[in-house]
Each structure stands twice: as structure tokens, then as C-alpha cells.
Amino acid sequence: MFRYRSRLETDLxxxxxxxxxxxxHATAIRAEVAARGVGFGLSxxxxxxxxxxxxxxxxxxxxxNWQAMSKLARLAVIFAAMWALFGAGYGLMSRQMPRLADAxxxxxxxxxxxxxxxxxxxxxxxxxxxDAVWLWGIGxxxxxxxxxxxxxxxxxxxLFVVWSWMEMMSGARWFGTALTPSHIHWSFLPYWAAVAxxxxxxxxxxxxxxxxxxxxxWIIASGFMVGRGDSLGGHSAVLIVGLxxxxxxxxxxxxxxxxxQISGALLNYGMIIAFAGALALQFIVDKSGxxxxxxxxxxxxxxxxxLTWAWRTDNRPAMWIAYGCFAIEVxxxxxxxxxxxxGTSGFFLATGLMVAALAYAAYRLHESRTTASGVAS
Amino acid sequence: xxxxLKRPVAAVIASVVLLTSLLxxxxxxxxxxxxxxxxxxxxxxxxxPRDLFKGDYVRLGYDIASPxxxxxxxxxxxxxxxxxxxxxxxxxDPAWTVVAVTEQWPVTVAANQVVLTAKANYRTxxxxxxxxxxxxxxxxxxxDQARTGKxxxxxxxxxxxxxxxxxxxxxxxxxxxxxxx
Numbered sequence: 001m002f003r004y005r006s007r008l009e010t011d012l013x014x015x016x017x018x019x020x021x022x023x024x025h026a027t028a029i030r031a032e033v034a035a036r037g038v039g040f041g042l043s044x045x046x047x048x049x050x051x052x053x054x055x056x057x058x059x060x061x062x063x064x065n066w067q068a069m070s071k072l073a074r075l076a077v078i079f080a081a082m083w084a085l086f087g088a089g090y091g092l093m094s095r096q097m098p099r100l101a102d103a104x105x106x107x108x109x110x111x112x113x114x115x116x117x118x119x120x121x122x123x124x125x126x127x128x129x130x131d132a133v134w135l136w137g138i139g140x141x142x143x144x145x146x147x148x149x150x151x152x153x154x155x156x157x158x159l160f161v162v163w164s165w166m167e168m169m170s171g172a173r174w175f176g177t178a179l180t181p182s183h184i185h186w187s188f189l190p191y192w193a194a195v196a197x198x199x200x201x202x203x204x205x206x207x208x209x210x211x212x213x214x215x216x217x218w219i220i221a222s223g224f225m226v227g228r229g230d231s232l233g234g235h236s237a238v239l240i241v242g243l244x245x246x247x248x249x250x251x252x253x254x255x256x257x258x259x260x261q262i263s264g265a266l267l268n269y270g271m272i273i274a275f276a277g278a279l280a281l282q283f284i285v286d287k288s289g290x291x292x293x294x295x296x297x298x299x300x301x302x303x304x305x306x307l308t309w310a311w312r313t314d315n316r317p318a319m320w321i322a323y324g325c326f327a328i329e330v331x332x333x334x335x336x337x338x339x340x341x342x343g344t345s346g347f348f349l350a351t352g353l354m355v356a357a358l359a360y361a362a363y364r365l366h367e368s369r370t371t372a373s374g375v376a377s
Numbered sequence: 378x379x380x381x382l383k384r385p386v387a388a389v390i391a392s393v394v395l396l397t398s399l400l401x402x403x404x405x406x407x408x409x410x411x412x413x414x415x416x417x418x419x420x421x422x423x424x425x426p427r428d429l430f431k432g433d434y435v436r437l438g439y440d441i442a443s444p445x446x447x448x449x450x451x452x453x454x455x456x457x458x459x460x461x462x463x464x465x466x467x468x469x470d471p472a473w474t475v476v477a478v479t480e481q482w483p484v485t486v487a488a489n490q491v492v493l494t495a496k497a498n499y500r501t502x503x504x505x506x507x508x509x510x511x512x513x514x515x516x517x518x519x520x521d522q523a524r525t526g527k528x529x530x531x532x533x534x535x536x537x538x539x540x541x542x543x544x545x546x547x548x549x550x551x552x553x554x555x556x557x558x
Contacts, residue, residue: 063433063513064513066512066513067512070556070558071555071556071557071558072558075400075404075558078400079397079400082393082396082397083393083397086389086392086393087389089389090385090386090389093382093385093389094385105392108392108396109396112396112399112400115396115400116400116403119400119403119404119407121434121510122510123407123411123541123542124506124508124509124510124541124542125407125505125508125541126505126506126507126508127505135399138399139395139396139399142392142395142396143392143395143396146388146389146391146392146395147382147385147388147389147392148382148388170457
């Protein structure tokens, strides 16, 4: 908000100088922005932080296991807090303060989670720990869908991700130095889809990114859930899924963008998934290093190809992700070594020269294009 | 976003009712279980006396958690396998011992026998009653008592074989006697 206002200030000065905006208009614009700004930016952030603090207060209240109060009294405290926060949420909604109402509802669902823990503690329940997080997620999801509150939907998604990790790790055992995971947690998908329905209903753009991130981490993690985490099939499947998403974005991008402008984001998440799979194949599955050279070359070629495509489609996030992938890939190759250190040096020199040649070719291409367009105009 | 709601009152009331009844159902189920379940007393031995207390709960190690190895040979390499455990109280000895571990509910259950649900993990059985939450800071006192006396847990078993802790006993006397609510 503050950044927008300071940018607007410089823009207004420029527009006034150009004669597009009169001083009277400038004052009116400033007043309008100031009126809209009050109670939005900072108060929303503070209210959300307050919700988090209230949630932690409720959880510490549970952890203290304060026996001076009877079970019924402790339950009453939790219920009263939850009802009061819902009441506050409704009050803020009807006073046209939807962001603050969101924060109150978020706090209410946090207190609900504390209630689950309190009951489990009071009755010494020691069942399957992920079940408690699952129940918390279900309640939070229901509130998010009923009230159409984006922060609550986001909280439900986070809870389902935590639940999924707890389920994946609950069967994991250590064998020597390797953690053996248990199984792919397919049950995550329907809950992810339920949150997606909520996000579709509220038409929340940032929610789409949250959903994509949650699914991306699930796909990458699932690759490690096959066998002992170093299975060829598991990580190949991750790589193929990532490549398929990238291919969809590249070949069907125009059709997709006619519906919604998401082909760029699809490429980005596809690239992260594909690179995670490729990295695992190169440095976890291929323990002996017998395939390092050709796999490394393909990975670098893929990254450079994606970088070129990102540049052509003006997809800045994709370029940054590609730079990141390039850095991680090169550093991993350096650590793994291609045969001997001398061999590694030769590998990097050869690839360096190839990329330099590509850079020169790209420069010539760019130059000939600009001169050609210069002549045409 | 909340502003698109047609009837915010209904949404909030539905939310309150739903979350309240979820928590209420948890309490109700547990209270019914503790009130109506068959009550038995199980001997506890500390798994590792030095490391018995972690934070605000006690880890309880039950005698019936590690039965004779030959009863578990079929489940040696299984983890988190749901099983039914038939335990029996001797005529003279009040202690409960494991008679059989099966994947189906036992066909015949005598009057001095109880069926418990458990999870088989390698050579041990977990009954979901291994944690006992204690008030903040009271760990050391209970630890001392556990070292000098004999600890036991009062456990309620419901009709489905699920176990729930009702209280703790030291040398036959209740040390934590908790009301249901």
C-alpha cells in the first residue's frame, strides 16, 4: 500500500507536468486513495497476526494442562472463545469489514484445533496422531466453504499438507542411514480438490498459486515415497509429469490462455516438478555415477531450452526459476564429480564453451533481427 | 470472499454448529466409552526409567505390549497392522496376560477374557493408551513414585475392543482419579 502510494505520487507529478491531470484531479485522486487505504493494508496484516497469536494462546492454554479447572470448565473456555470469535466475525462482516472478519474466522478455526488437542489430552487419547490434524482440516475446510473466506481456505490447505506429510512419515522407518518412506498418500488429492472448489467459488487468484504449490510439493514428495526413496520408477514418473505439464503449456498455451491466463504459471510449476525429478534421478538414483555425463548434459540442455522459451514468451518468473535450476544443477554436478576432478573440469569447460557459442549465436540472431526491423521501419 | 455471501448469518451459524458438534461428538464418544466400557487394571512398567517423562505426558509401557514372542511370529515383519488381542486374567493372579493375537475377532471369549484392538509393530503391540498427560511440572514426582512403587493403569474397554485410560494407580491406590467431565 505504502509503495503504491509513493509510486502514485511520482506518477501524478509526471502526469501533471504533461498536462494530463489537473491539480484538482490530483488532489481528488490522493483523497480517494487515502480513504480506501485506511484500515486496509496495515490493519489486515495486524488482524491476521492477532488471529495467529490468539491461536497460539489457545494452544498454550491446552499444553499447560491446568488442573485447577475442571474438564468441563476448560471445555467451556474453548467453546466460549470459539463462539465469541465467530460472533466477532459476523459482526465485522455486517460492518463491511471483510478482511477483519476473515481474521476473526481464522482465529476461530485455530481455537477449534486447540479444542481437538484439549479433548485428546483430557482423555489421554493416543491414537493415530495425523487423525487430529485431519479433523482440524475438515472443520477448517467446512468453515472456509461456508463463509467463502480465503484465509480460512488457505489454512485448510496448509493443514491438509501437514496431515499428508504426517501420514507419509508415520510408516517411515530408518534403515541404516536411509529413511524408508511408506506409501504414496493418494488420500491427499480429494481434500486438495475440495479446497480447489472453494478457491474456484471465491475466484481467488493467489489461491491458485497456493493450490499449485501444494500439489507440486505432493508430486515431488510422492517420488520419494516409492521403494526406499531412490526408485527409478518413482522419480521418472515425477520427471514425466513435470515434462508433460511443460509440454501442455508450450504446445497448448494459446488455447489455455484464451480461457484463463495460466499457461505461464503452468510452465513454471512444470519446470520445478521436472527438475526435482531429474535431480533425484541424477544424484539419488544413479549412485554409481555411471550415467552422470549424459544425464547432466540433457538436464543442462533442458534448462537452457526452457530459458530460451521463457525469454521468447517474456515469462520472467520462468527465467528466474531456470537460473535457479541451472545453479543447483551445476553445483550438484561439481559436488558429484564426473569421474575425477580433472574430468569434472573438462566437463565444465566443454559445456561452458558450448553455452558461449550459443550466446554468440543468440547475439547474432538478435542483431540481425533488430537491423532487419530497423530497415523495415 | 465474504462480501459475496448472500446470507452471512446462516454461514456463520452453520460453521459454529458444525465445529461445536464435531468437538462435542469427540467428548461424547469418549465419555460414553469411559462410562460404559469394561474396566480392567493393567500393570505398567517404565520402558526406560530415566527417560520416562517427555514434556507433559508420561509414556506408559504395558506388560501386555510385549507378549511371548511365539504369539507374534506371524506379524514379525508387519508394521501398524490392526490386530485383535485376547487377554486373560488368571484365577489367583490379578495380572492380565496375552493369550492370542489374531487378525479376526476371536471366536470364543470367556468371562475372564477381554478382547482389545491393537496395532502390531514388529515385536510389540500398541493399544493407543501409551500416553498419560499430566499437569505441567508434576513429572518428577510421579517419576519418583514409579521407581519405588508399582504403577498400574485403570483402562476402560468398549464393545469394539478399544481401550481408554481412566486413571493411574500406585500400589493399588488411585493417584489420578479423574471425573468424566
